[in-house]
Amino acid sequence: MTGLRTFRLPETVTGSDDDAELGRRLITAWQADGILQIATDAAQDRTTAAAMAASRRFFHGLTLEEKSRFVSDLTYSGYIASGEEVTDGIADYSEIFTICKDVPLDDSRVVGKWPCHGPVPWPDERYRDAMREFMTMLGGAGERVLQLTALGFGLDIDTFTRLTVDGWHHMRVLRFPTRSETDRGIGAHTDYGLLVLAAQDDVGGLFVRPPIEGEDRPRNWLPDESAAGSFQDAHGWNFVAPVERVVTVFPGDVLQFLTGGKLLSTPHKVLLNTRERFTMAYFHEPNFEAVVRPLDDPDGDTIHYGTHFTSMFMRCYPDRVTTRRIIEEDRLKVLSELRSCS
Ligand SMILES: O=C(O)CCC(=O)C(=O)O
């Protein structure tokens, strides 16, 4: 595959004809390649480099035992050791620090035992500040991409961003070891929300599956249609070559659902390489309580985003303390109460 299409985002999206035209080009790029690139400026590159440096310091500077202390039974934020995550029942080899919304212990949602809600077990303040700044930067880009995409479809500018007020944005900071007896990094999967924005180092390992005419794609939000493991060994994957001064962007499950499949949640997988690899994947998401309705079928089935997020994380981390506490304290009951109020 030749290079991916690269776009420059406007500072603000106003709804002009140029914005709508750019939105149409983003949609066309996703429909052809499943992924596109956004150019970054020098200040953004410094923010990315600082977050990458913090990631290296954490993964390299601490022992496994030290890193393993940064977990929480309230939230999936924190450290995930290599081999702990499963995709389609098979262990992944990435080492991860997950950053979900940092919800203080005295917040009513934590007190009320909402699943996945709690403080991030940060390694230190320097790490926290570097990651927050990077997430804020990608969050700003994510909002503009959603506005442009809405305009590109001929919809109101806030069609997608009305879902992201206090969005459940989160990030996975990843390190992949050097290839050894296995080359499995992360098995084929889709991500869960609206957009995935990512910055990778120069090593390479990510593959995406662009839309393929006539291929049925799983609806990952349905309990019996998992995207995990789908197409893992099939033809049709493209290597995402590392490129400097860009972030990559592709749609997640909620955007596939909202658009009735006009945009597909891009399947992707990671193979290990001959050098260790660092990358950061940021997920731009609806509010935890958002009830998402398909644009073309407002009376059809809905996705309750917090329920989708919780079931996906329980599936990836069946043995984690967080999952056990959700089950032991019957925290899923809170989700069914939230659904019935919505
Ligand atoms: O390693 C990558 O580039 C992507 C990682 C990924 O798919 C994820 O964290 O969900």
Ligand SMILES: [Fe+2]
């Ligand atoms: Fe992913």
